Amino acid sequence: MSNGHDHHDGNDDHELRVSKIRDGTVIDHVHGGQALNVLAILGIDGTNGEEVSVGMNVPSDRLARKDIVKVEGRELSQDEVDVLSLIAPDATINIVRDFDVVEKHRVERPDVVESVLSCPNPGCITTGDEPVTSRFSVLEDGVRCSYCETIVRDEIASLIDT
Amino acid sequence: MRHDHLITSKQLSRADIETVLDYAAEIDADPSAVADRHAGTVLGLLFFEPSTRTKMSFETAMKRLGGDIVDMGSVESSSVTKGETLADTVRVIEGYADALVLRHPKQGSATMASEFVDVPLVNAGDGAGHHPSQTLLDLYTIRENAGLDDLTIGIMGDLKYGRTVHSLAYALTNFDTRQHFISPESLQLPREVVYDLHQQQDGTGIREHDALEEVLPSLDVLYVTRIQRERFPDENEYQKVAGEYQIDAETLEAASDDLTVMHPLPRVDEIAPEIDETDHAAYFEQAHNGVPIRMALLDLLLSDDAGIRGDGDE
Ligand SMILES: [Zn+2]
Numbered sequence: 001m002s003n004g005h006d007h008h009d010g011n012d013d014h015e016l017r018v019s020k021i022r023d024g025t026v027i028d029h030v031h032g033g034q035a036l037n038v039l040a041i042l043g044i045d046g047t048n049g050e051e052v053s054v055g056m057n058v059p060s061d062r063l064a065r066k067d068i069v070k071v072e073g074r075e076l077s078q079d080e081v082d083v084l085s086l087i088a089p090d091a092t093i094n095i096v097r098d099f100d101v102v103e104k105h106r107v108e109r110p111d112v113v114e115s116v117l118s119c120p121n122p123g124c125i126t127t128g129d130e131p132v133t134s135r136f137s138v139l140e141d142g143v144r145c146s147y148c149e150t151i152v153r154d155e156i157a158s159l160i161d162t
Numbered sequence: 163m164r165h166d167h168l169i170t171s172k173q174l175s176r177a178d179i180e181t182v183l184d185y186a187a188e189i190d191a192d193p194s195a196v197a198d199r200h201a202g203t204v205l206g207l208l209f210f211e212p213s214t215r216t217k218m219s220f221e222t223a224m225k226r227l228g229g230d231i232v233d234m235g236s237v238e239s240s241s242v243t244k245g246e247t248l249a250d251t252v253r254v255i256e257g258y259a260d261a262l263v264l265r266h267p268k269q270g271s272a273t274m275a276s277e278f279v280d281v282p283l284v285n286a287g288d289g290a291g292h293h294p295s296q297t298l299l300d301l302y303t304i305r306e307n308a309g310l311d312d313l314t315i316g317i318m319g320d321l322k323y324g325r326t327v328h329s330l331a332y333a334l335t336n337f338d339t340r341q342h343f344i345s346p347e348s349l350q351l352p353r354e355v356v357y358d359l360h361q362q363q364d365g366t367g368i369r370e371h372d373a374l375e376e377v378l379p380s381l382d383v384l385y386v387t388r389i390q391r392e393r394f395p396d397e398n399e400y401q402k403v404a405g406e407y408q409i410d411a412e413t414l415e416a417a418s419d420d421l422t423v424m425h426p427l428p429r430v431d432e433i434a435p436e437i438d439e440t441d442h443a444a445y446f447e448q449a450h451n452g453v454p455i456r457m458a459l460l461d462l463l464l465s466d467d468a469g470i471r472g473d474g475d476e
Pocket of ligand 1: 119120121124125126145146147148149150270
C-alpha cells in the first residue's frame with residue numbers, strides 16, 4: 001500500500017477522472033451512490049464557491065463501486081469525519097497539501113452526533129419549534145434519537161439536516 | 163438514590179426502586195410522620211394533556227407532605243395556545259416552584275425540559291414514551307401482592323402505544339422476572355422496546371404471544387391495558403381482536419387462585435366488573451398506591467439529604 005502517493009497508485013486511471021487537488025481533502029472509498037450525502041453532511045452545496053470534484057460509481061478493488069469526493073482548500077475537522085462515518089463507514093480521509101497526501105486515516109464511528117440528523121419521529125419533541133438541537137447516539141447498526149429514543153438503521157442519509 | 167430528575171424507569175436501579183418502595187411503605191403505614199416535611203414547598207404541575215388522576219395524585223401527595231401546588235391549568239387557557247415553547251414554559255414555572263411534574267404529548271419532552279431547569283423534574287408521561295412514577299406504583303402493588311422476585315407476569319393489551327407498559331417492562335428487568343407480552347400482532351411492543359429489553363436482560367425472560375390462554379395458568383400477575391378503538395383504522399379489525407383481550411370470571415377459571423390482576427386505569431371493558439369483588443382485583447389498590455409512592459418520590463427528590471432512606475443510610 002503506497003502511503004502519501006495515493007494519486008499515483010494502481011487506481012489512478014479511475015481517480016484521474018476527477019481532478020487532482022493542491023490542498024484539501026480527498027474522501028475515498030465512499031460507498032457507491034453516497035457522495036452527494038457526504039457533501040450534504042459536510043454542508044457543502046457549492047453556494048460558497050467551494051471547488052469540489054465528485055466521482056461516482058468508479059470501480060474499486062475494496063468496494064465494488066465507490067464514490068470519491070475531493071474538496072479543494074478545506075481540511076475536514078474530526079467532528080466532520082466522525083459524522084461521515086455514519087454513511088461512509090469504510091471511507092478513507094486523505095489530507096492533501098501541495099499535491100501530496102500528508103495524512104491518511106480511516107473514519108471512526110463517534111458515540112454521539114449532534115445537530116446533523118433530524119429525527120424521523122413526528123411525535124418527537126425535537127421536531128417542533130423548541131430551541132433544541134438534535135442529538136443521536138450511535139449504535140452498532142444505526143443511530144438513536146437521544147430524546148424520543150427512535151432507532152434508525154437504514155436511510156440515515158435521509159435524516160441529514162441540510 | 164441521587165437523581166435530579168425522574169425521566170424514565172431505565173435510569174432506576176434495583177436499589178433505587180427498593181428505596182422508593184420501602185419509603186412509600188413507611189409513609190403508607192404512618193403518613194402523619196411526614197405531614198410537615200415540605201411545608202412551604204411548591205410543586206409546579208404542567209399538564210399539556212389531560213390526566214385527572216395522575217395530576218390529582220401528585221397534588222394530593224404534595225399536600226400530604228405539607229406543601230402546595232401551582233397548576234398551569236388546562237392547555238386551552240394557557241400561554242401554550244399563544245405559541246410559547248415548552249422550553250420557555252418550564253423556565254418560567256421553575257421560578258415559581260421547587261419541583262416540576264410534566265405531562266406532554268411529545269416523546270422526549272421530559273428529557274428536553276430537564277435540560278432547561280435546575281429544579282427536579284418528574285416525567286408524568288411523554289407521548290408514547292415513559293411514565294416512571296406510574297411504574298413505581300405498579301411495582302409497589304406487584305410487590306405487595308406477589309413479590310418482585312421469581313415472578314411470572316403477563317402484560318396484555320395495547321403494548322405498542324402503552325407507555326406504562328414500556329416503563330414497567332424496563333423496570334422489571336432489574337428483578338428475577340419472566341415477562342410474557344400478550345397482544346394482537348398490530349399492537350405488539352415496539353421493536354425499540356424489545357431491543358432495550360434484550361440489552362437490559364439477556365432476553366431469555368421475555369416472550370411475546372397473541373393468546374392469553376397460552377400463558378395464563380403460569381402467571382402470578384396479569385397486567386391489563388386498554389386496547390384503544392381509535393388505534394385501529396378499521397372498526398372490524400378492532401372488533402376481531404377486542405373480545406380476545408377482555409377478561410371475566412370465566413377466563414380466570416384457568417388462572418392460579420393467587421393471580422393478581424392489575425390495570426393502570428381507566429378501564430373500559432377489558433376487565434368485567436364481576437372480577438372487582440374477587441381476590442384477583444388489585445387495580446383500585448394500585449391507583450391508591452399512587453399517593454404514597456409520589457410522596458416518597460417527591461420527598462426523595464426534594465430533600466438535600468437525598469437517599470434519605472437510601473443507599474448511604476443503611
Ligand atoms: Zn426523536
